[in-house]
Amino acid sequence: MEQTLYWHPAWEKTISIEDRKHVEKLFTCTPRKPYTVFRVAINHKGELLVSALIQNETQTPWIRQMLAFVQDNKPIAKGHFHVHVLPKTSMAWTFIFPDPTGMTKSDSGHLQEMTVDTLDLL
Template sequence: MQKLQFESAWDKTVSKKHRKIIEDAFASTEFLLDDSIQVTSLWQALNHKGNLLVTTLVHNTTQQSFSFQNTKLRYVEDNLVIAEHTFTIPAFVVEPKTSIPWTFIFPKESLVSSTTFQDGDIEIVKEEKSSD
């Protein structure tokens, strides 16, 4: 059974409004039948430096712990890639059958297109296998 967990820093600082949004999103998530890592985008914004901040729920539906190690993510709106960046976040570990809120920060330089930054999705880019 999938459970929602907040990192200690999140648990202390998240507003009641955002906690409700996160809990509602978790409750309405339809998990894929296969063991996988799923990402649900919640909201996004540009900060004062021009970086794209995308707040998500990361769902680990597998039986193993998961962390972002050299993992390429894309922020996509209407099938258009807006930003792409490779993340390594050693301190961020998602335990098996657990969902955790997390904000991914795409550096300004990773933005390849401009948009309204609404209703986008995060995609995990699968490594392409070489055909040697």
């Protein structure tokens, strides 16, 4: 079974042509990894928005994950997310973290899966 790029209906309606092309290029041209961050921003509520291409290369659905957004090896924000990604499917998604701490102005950083044990350390 080959990896498929899926557009959630909310993304399908709102994504710009430029952003869509960017995500499609990430899907076809970058090495496969679980999360490829392509945009980081702070909204008007002070929440951290991390847009990423999720790549589920397994044979089982990806439903929920505990994630941390990490910059310079420091966790900036953490959260528990429920996103349904079918097996062998890639999908763009924006993760919203309510309380970022120590955020730099840089948009660099990555998403890291956490276990219950490691989340407690953050």
